[in-house]
Amino acid sequence: MPDQPSPDRFKAEMPAIPGVSGAGRRSPGSTMAVRLVAGLLALLFLLVLGTRLVMRARRVEPPTPQPTPQIEVPTPAADPSALIPKATETNPGVATISEMAKPWSTKEFFFRNRLTGENIPALLIRLPGGAASQSAGYWALAMTSAYGNCRLEYIEDLNKLKTDYGFRAAKHPMIGNPCNRTLFDPTKMTNLPGNVWVRGAIAQGSDLRPPLGIEVKVEGKNILAISME
Secondary structure (H helix, E strand, C coil): CCCCCCHHHCCCCCCCCCCCCCCCCCCHHHHHHHHHHHHHHHHHHHHHHHHHHHHHHHHHCCCCCCCCCCCCCCCCCCCHHHHCCEECCCCCEEEECCCCCCCCCEEEEEEECCCCCCEEEEEEEECCCCCCCCHHHEEEEECECCCCCCECEEECCHHHHHHCCCCCCCCCCEEEECCCCEEEEEEEEEEECCCEEEEEEEEECCCCCCCCEEEEEEECCEEEEEEEC
């Protein structure tokens, strides 16, 4: 048989490209370029990863707490009435004998009305003619008028009795009603209808009767407010 032509005879030859080796081989320049690109990519990845970690750390870091402004609240004023004793059924004491040692000494207190539960302002007066150890040496009275809501006042200033009440015969303290200028004399008794004697005779004015009296009792060194008219 005649010789057959070799199949590779008709195979087209690949053109030779400078810098490119044959199939299955890479030139040293190509390998270096690939490594350079890979290194740049790795460096870029590390930069991106580091940036994200820094940003995340900043977001997680709690904000610095700001100091809370201090507001000064003024201390409420003390209630003067809180220091005034309150005479109740279980605790009727309102003063001691030593507190009322001098004639015309006074002591404010509240008397609790057993029927209404109201705390009625009252006053204890040491009378000049009685003994400190005897209940007759004191006069306790409600400091509101028997008829109406006017607040009574204990007047020691004799000049005030003359100028405000027009009472020039005053020689000792009196109880006054500033609403109608009635004066009550702590040293005198008066007889009410029903033959009832009460202290605080009217020296001048239009009130119908003296202030409501409060019964007092002396036990040892204590003065007790027992009951009210």
